[in-house]
Amino acid sequence: MKKNPKPSSKRNENRACAEHHHDPKPSIERAARILKDAGLKSTKPRSALLEAMTRFHAPFSTEELFRAVKASDLDLVTVYRSLATFSDLGIVSRVDLGDGVVRYELRSPDGSHHHHFVCQECQKVEPLDSCEIKAQENRLRELGYSQLSHRLEFFGICPDCREHSRADARTR
Amino acid sequence: MKKNPKPSSKRNENRACAEHHHDPKPSIERAARILKDAGLKSTKPRSALLEAMTRFHAPFSTEELFRAVKASDLDLVTVYRSLATFSDLGIVSRVDLGDGVVRYELRSPDGSHHHHFVCQECQKVEPLDSCEIKAQENRLRELGYSQLSHRLEFFGICPDCREHSRADARTR
DNA sequence: AGAATATTGCAAACTGTTTGCAATGACATC
DNA sequence: GATGTCATTGCAAACAGTTTGCAATATTCT
Ligand SMILES: [Mn+2]
Ligand SMILES: [Mn+2]
Ligand SMILES: [Zn+2]
Ligand SMILES: [Zn+2]
Numbered sequence A, B: 001m002k003k004n005p006k007p008s009s010k011r012n013e014n015r016a017c018a019e020h021h022h023d024p025k026p027s028i029e030r031a032a033r034i035l036k037d038a039g040l041k042s043t044k045p046r047s048a049l050l051e052a053m054t055r056f057h058a059p060f061s062t063e064e065l066f067r068a069v070k071a072s073d074l075d076l077v078t079v080y081r082s083l084a085t086f087s088d089l090g091i092v093s094r095v096d097l098g099d100g101v102v103r104y105e106l107r108s109p110d111g112s113h114h115h116h117f118v119c120q121e122c123q124k125v126e127p128l129d130s131c132e133i134k135a136q137e138n139r140l141r142e143l144g145y146s147q148l149s150h151r152l153e154f155f156g157i158c159p160d161c162r163e164h165s166r167a168d169a170r171t172r
Numbered sequence C: 001a002g003a004a005t006a007t008t009g010c011a012a013a014c015t016g017t018t019t020g021c022a023a024t025g026a027c028a029t030c
Numbered sequence D: 001g002a003t004g005t006c007a008t009t010g011c012a013a014a015c016a017g018t019t020t021g022c023a024a025t026a027t028t029c030t
Helices: A024-037 A044-053 A062-068 A076-088 A134-142 A159-171 B024-037 B044-053 B062-068 B076-089 B134-142 B159-171
Strands: A092-096 A102-106 A116-119 A125-127 A146-157 B092-096 B102-106 B116-119 B125-127 B146-157
Touching (some): A024 A044, A062 A102, B062 B102, B076 B102
Antiparallel strands (some): A092 A102, A116 A125, B116 B125
């Protein structure tokens, strides 16, 4: 869908998916409209946070977002509250990677969602390009379950880290 | 909050899966052997905890297990430490339902795993009887990802709660 | 029984997150 | 552009779940 900024070196081979990037403008504009439509105010902290969020290429914690925007000194509590608001409005979605930290990511305007692979060696988080559990959700729906949603993440060792550890083993 | 007992006719209809139950004896024996094989000691707190765990039919938090065994007064810290140990040894597995609480469940001796449905109305947690994402894991493996594992949960409204809310709507 | 070592309890620290409240800021109306 | 209203913010403090340090205790081995 999107071409990679880097020439196709070895670096970006074997990726689960290349997509974790947002064009800043449409994302920010969408968020601004959602806020306005909800009757919420457009404030300096909120704008700064929205802008900062577009610079992340992976899910970020509240603390990380706070640091990313630290220049425009606002309080950490404001970041917590803003993210809660953004989440309620569907501007961001929660990502739970199973360490005790809540993360978020800007939701893509098209409403699609994706899951992640987390490397347990280098901690890198990669998006996966498709969600394949509609089938299971449909089966649950037929059993009477409703308003279904799900959370799914994969863990393991990424190709890079695997390669490195093999190289290490060879030299040792 | 408390769940009312219902006529057994409807009770087990429309279930995602009926299985969240362990026979106490084999589970405890298995755990005991694993502990011994690992060179760890068989202590009164550990035994009490193992025994208490078999009485849960859904994933339990540290605090819940603590309360369940409170008679044999042991410290909450001991419960934390024991569960960490049990988890390392594969006696229990971590279940993360996305509220900030770590839960565990006794692992079935056959090594199989399952995922859960969490009702956002009554908080009930039901096991699902099959894991259907081997396919996606295999695809990742072919891309060079290794030592794969995953976490998956479903959320929504269970058939019971859905039925209740419909009844409510009718009477209103 | 005695030595070696793993485990426990207790208190205190820690991390991520939430809450209360008074001061400030946004925005609609005049 | 001033004014009133209400949402939003900052600051301090509370909070929940979990982890750590350490001395006392319990288990296992010989
Ligand atoms: Mn993502
Ligand atoms: Mn289960
Ligand atoms: Zn890696
Ligand atoms: Zn329910």
